[in-house]
Amino acid sequence: MAEPEAPACGRLVACDALVGAPLVPGPGPVPDVADLEAEMTRLHLSAAVVRHRACRQTSAHLGNDILMDEIAGKPHLRPAWFVTPDGREPEFDPAVTLAQMLAAGVRWAWTDPASQGFSLQPWCSGPLLAALSEHRVPLLVDYATIVLNDLHEAMAAFPALRVVLLQVPRVGRNRLVEPLLAAHPELYLGCAPSLSVHAYWPDLCRRFGSHRWLWGSHYPDAEGGAAVTGLLYAGLTPQALEDIAHGNLERLQAEVRA
Numbered sequence: 001m002a003e004p005e006a007p008a009c010g011r012l013v014a015c016d017a018l019v020g021a022p023l024v025p026g027p028g029p030v031p032d033v034a035d036l037e038a039e040m041t042r043l044h045l046s047a048a049v050v051r052h053r054a055c056r057q058t059s060a061h062l063g064n065d066i067l068m069d070e071i072a073g074k075p076h077l078r079p080a081w082f083v084t085p086d087g088r089e090p091e092f093d094p095a096v097t098l099a100q101m102l103a104a105g106v107r108w109a110w111t112d113p114a115s116q117g118f119s120l121q122p123w124c125s126g127p128l129l130a131a132l133s134e135h136r137v138p139l140l141v142d143y144a145t146i147v148l149n150d151l152h153e154a155m156a157a158f159p160a161l162r163v164v165l166l167q168v169p170r171v172g173r174n175r176l177v178e179p180l181l182a183a184h185p186e187l188y189l190g191c192a193p194s195l196s197v198h199a200y201w202p203d204l205c206r207r208f209g210s211h212r213w214l215w216g217s218h219y220p221d222a223e224g225g226a227a228v229t230g231l232l233y234a235g236l237t238p239q240a241l242e243d244i245a246h247g248n249l250e251r252l253q254a255e256v257r258a
Contacts (some may be wrong), residue, residue: 011246016216020053031220055082080108094128110140120150122157133160155184166190192216201234210240
């Protein structure tokens with residue numbers, strides 16, 4: 001495969017990398033840190049927010065420890081910790097867990113209610129959502145792992161909560177997500193190959209502003225070259241391109257209150 005050219009924007013930062021072998025490994029390279037770095041070099045990525053699959057498959061907090069070990073000394077890999085409503089032992093207090101996360105220099109969180117057996121509704125996740133809101137920590141969630149009404153209720157109860165919705169499916173004009181975007185100014189979308197709809201990104205920027213979107217490559221489950229091409233040939237203005245390629249992600253990270 002030909003090497004993609006350097007992107008026509010200042011920097012390119014992915015919001016959605018996932019490392020760690022699946023329970024049933026498939027053919028091809030193992031999606032470990034070394035493979036991710038090779039892919040980043042091929043695509044000319046400056047940095048990536050990284051999650052670890054072990055958080056889903058074993059213990060959420062053990063997976064966070066594994067991630068920190070595997071990316072130690074690699075500042076271009078920005079860790080995202082998996083968070084749960086009960087927090088980490090022995091405190092079982094999500095506010096304490098979040099304080100530990102921030103003290104470790106981590107500025108991104110992610111979660112998966114479907115795999116860890118909880119609800120994002122405030123009656124279940126209220127203390128966690130309150131802590132995330134207080135510190136303005138962006139929360140990454142995959143579209144397929146969440147009940148959208150639960151997301152709506154969570155963001156209505158905690159309007160300062162910042163959520164980045166990943167892997168929105170390719171369904172044209174999304175009649176479920178767009179009302180959420182209109183209702184919740186702190187909801188952001190990850191723009192990856194799954195959201196490849198003709199002329200959709202410029203239209204979203206026109207209606208909601210260019211500050212609501214973060215670029216992602218969907219590593220390791222999508223072809224990264226397609227993600228880069230989709231961004232560069234989306235017909236975005238130069239300012240919108242810079243915002244989505246790296247600016248919005250870096251702004252959200254800088255605005256975290258440690």
